[in-house]
Amino acid sequence: MKPEQELSIVEAHLRKSGFRWTNQRALIVRTALSTHDHFTAEELLLLCRKVDPRVSRATVYRTLLVLEEAGFVEGLDTGDGGRKFEHVIGHKHHDHMVCGGCGSIFEFHDDELERRQEAAAKRIGFRIERHSLRIYGSCRDCQRRRGTAP
Amino acid sequence: MKPEQELSIVEAHLRKSGFRWTNQRALIVRTALSTHDHFTAEELLLLCRKVDPRVSRATVYRTLLVLEEAGFVEGLDTGDGGRKFEHVIGHKHHDHMVCGGCGSIFEFHDDELERRQEAAAKRIGFRIERHSLRIYGSCRDCQRRRGTAP
DNA sequence: GTAGGTGCAAACCTTTTGCAGCATG
DNA sequence: CATGCTGCAAAAGGTTTGCACCTAC
Numbered sequence: 603m604k605p606e607q608e609l610s611i612v613e614a615h616l617r618k619s620g621f622r623w624t625n626q627r628a629l630i631v632r633t634a635l636s637t638h639d640h641f642t643a644e645e646l647l648l649l650c651r652k653v654d655p656r657v658s659r660a661t662v663y664r665t666l667l668v669l670e671e672a673g674f675v676e677g678l679d680t681g682d683g684g685r686k687f688e689h690v691i692g693h694k695h696h697d698h699m700v701c702g703g704c705g706s707i708f709e710f711h712d713d714e715l716e717r718r719q720e721a722a723a724k725r726i727g728f729r730i731e732r733h734s735l736r737i738y739g740s741c742r743d744c745q746r747r748r749g750t751a752p
Numbered sequence: 753m754k755p756e757q758e759l760s761i762v763e764a765h766l767r768k769s770g771f772r773w774t775n776q777r778a779l780i781v782r783t784a785l786s787t788h789d790h791f792t793a794e795e796l797l798l799l800c801r802k803v804d805p806r807v808s809r810a811t812v813y814r815t816l817l818v819l820e821e822a823g824f825v826e827g828l829d830t831g832d833g834g835r836k837f838e839h840v841i842g843h844k845h846h847d848h849m850v851c852g853g854c855g856s857i858f859e860f861h862d863d864e865l866e867r868r869q870e871a872a873a874k875r876i877g878f879r880i881e882r883h884s885l886r887i888y889g890s891c892r893d894c895q896r897r898r899g900t901a902p
Numbered sequence: 903g904t905a906g907g908t909g910c911a912a913a914c915c916t917t918t919t920g921c922a923g924c925a926t927g
Numbered sequence: 928c929a930t931g932c933t934g935c936a937a938a939a940g941g942t943t944t945g946c947a948c949c950t951a952c
Contacts, residue, residue, distance in 0.1 A: 622926050622931060643916075658934045663917060679829035683941065684916060699878050710872045715865060719887055722860045727892030728849050735885045737869055742877035772906060772951055793942080808909045813942060833917070834941060 603692045608635050611691065612674055621668060626657055630665045634675060640686040640707055678734055697735040703744030753842045758785050761841065762824055771818060776807055780815045784825065790836040790857050828884060847885040853894030 612631050613623050621627075633649045634641070641649075643662055650657045666687060669675040677685045678698065686707075695716075696709040715735070723730050762781050763773050771777075783799045784791070791799075793812055800807045816837060819825040827835045828848065836857075847865070849858040865885070873880050 617927095620931095624926070624932060626933070656934080660918080660935080661933060664932080679831060681827075681829060682915095683833055699873065699876070701878075702881065708876060708878065710876070712868050712872055715868045715872075718862050718865045718868070719885075722862055722865075723849065723887060723889070726849070726858060726860070727895070728851075728858065728887070729889045729895055730887055731852065731889040733885065733887040735869075735883065737873060737878070737880055737883040739873070739879045739881040745877070745879055770906095774907060774951070776908070806909080810910080810943080811908055814907080832940095 605632070605635055608689075608691045612669070612672075615672055615674075616668070619672065625654075626661050627665055627668075629653055629657065630662055631669065631674075634666075634669070634687070634689050635691065637689075640678070640688045642680075642684060642686055646687070676732075678736070697737070699737040699739065699741075701741040701744055702738055703740050703747070706741055708741065755782070755785055758839075758841045762819070762822075765822055765824075766818065769822065776804075776811050777815055777818075779803055779807065780812055781819065781824075784816075784819070784837070784839050785841065787839075790828070790838045792830075792834060792836055796837070826882075828886065831888070847887070849887040849889065849891075851891040851894055852888055853890050853897070856891055858891065 609628070609632055612635075613628070616627070617623055629650055630646065633653070634646060637646070637649065643659075643666060646666070647657065647659050647662045650662065666675060666677070669689075670677055670687075674691055675687050675689050677687045680686055694711060696711040697715070699708040699710065700706075701708070719733060720730065759778070759782055762785075763778070766777070767773055779800055780796065783803070784796060787796070787799065793809075793816060796816070797807065797809050797812045800812065816825060816827070819839075820827055820837075824839060824841055825837050826840050827837050830836055831850070844861060845866075846859040846861040849860065850856075851858070869883060870880065
């Protein structure tokens with residue numbers, strides 16, 4: 603899907619939900635969509651400010667909240683009190699492996715993994731809204747790096 | 753395993769690692785071991801202060817850090833910027849379902865789930881150190897509560 | 903005796919909020 | 928032109944840190 607097409611989807615959805623489509627929101631959403639990495643709120647703010655330095659931090663946070671509730675963006679805890687976001691338009695659901703050495707994030711997916719979680723939830727009558735699976739460790743490169751340069 | 757036995761294990765490990773075994777650490781570790789729930793740093797502090805009101809917040813945080821690095825305690829993000837801890841001595845590894853309605857945490861385990869994760873990691877040469885799987889949603893009681901009292 | 907640990911308070915970092923003014927529908 | 932949104936700055940909430948004093952080894 604093309605970025606402008608994705609942008610239109612978000613715009614249409616937000617308008618339909620009674621939100622206003624302001625210049626700031628357009629800028630923030632466009633910037634978030636153009637970032638294929640995982641980003642922090644602060645990083646998104648800085649990217650937006652390259653285009654318009656007057657964007658405020660509060661607006662970025664408020665917009666991320668709206669986007670998250672609308673399901674266009676997902677946040678994941680970084681474990682140090684902060685969060686990273688990623689947009690999930692046209693993305694299949696996936697889980698994450700986080701390399702402790704270089705901070706890289708690897709995405710993966712396994713249907714059976716999802717089914718098992720659903721089965722476990724069903725056993726205790728738990729209704730799943732979302733889940734977060736993160737695997738921490740070292741990526742191939744970081745293992746090699748430590749192996750050859752101890 | 754008996755609590756005092758667990759305490760000795762922690763003491764022995766920390767001493768062997770070059771840490772000192774102070775009254776505060778003993779109190780904090782004993783308190784953490786006696787709590788079978790998930791607790792926040794603040795809750796642990798309050799429990800410790802029932803025994804000795806002079807324990808400082810900083811010492812609780814510093815001790816939790818040591819315990820976490822030693823692998824006796826695991827922290828998990830609560831999703832609202834904070835963390836909850838649990839001691840993992842004599843516990844089998846398990847994952848968590850977090851109820852958004854009442855905050856309850858349900859533990860579950862599935863061997864196949866673990867194997868699938870290992871397989872996914874192996875495919876990209878990732879070495880797993882630990883992982884965190886949290887399922888968010890509503891527990892049986894909260895679903896019923898909403899259903900009967902809309 | 904000397905690292906290492908402790909308590910206190912202040913600093914930090916990310917996120918949220920109150921409020922006056924602005925812009926969208 | 929009314930309501931929702933924005934920017935600012937301050938507050939909030941959880942965690943970390945600097946420093947002088949203390950204590951386990």
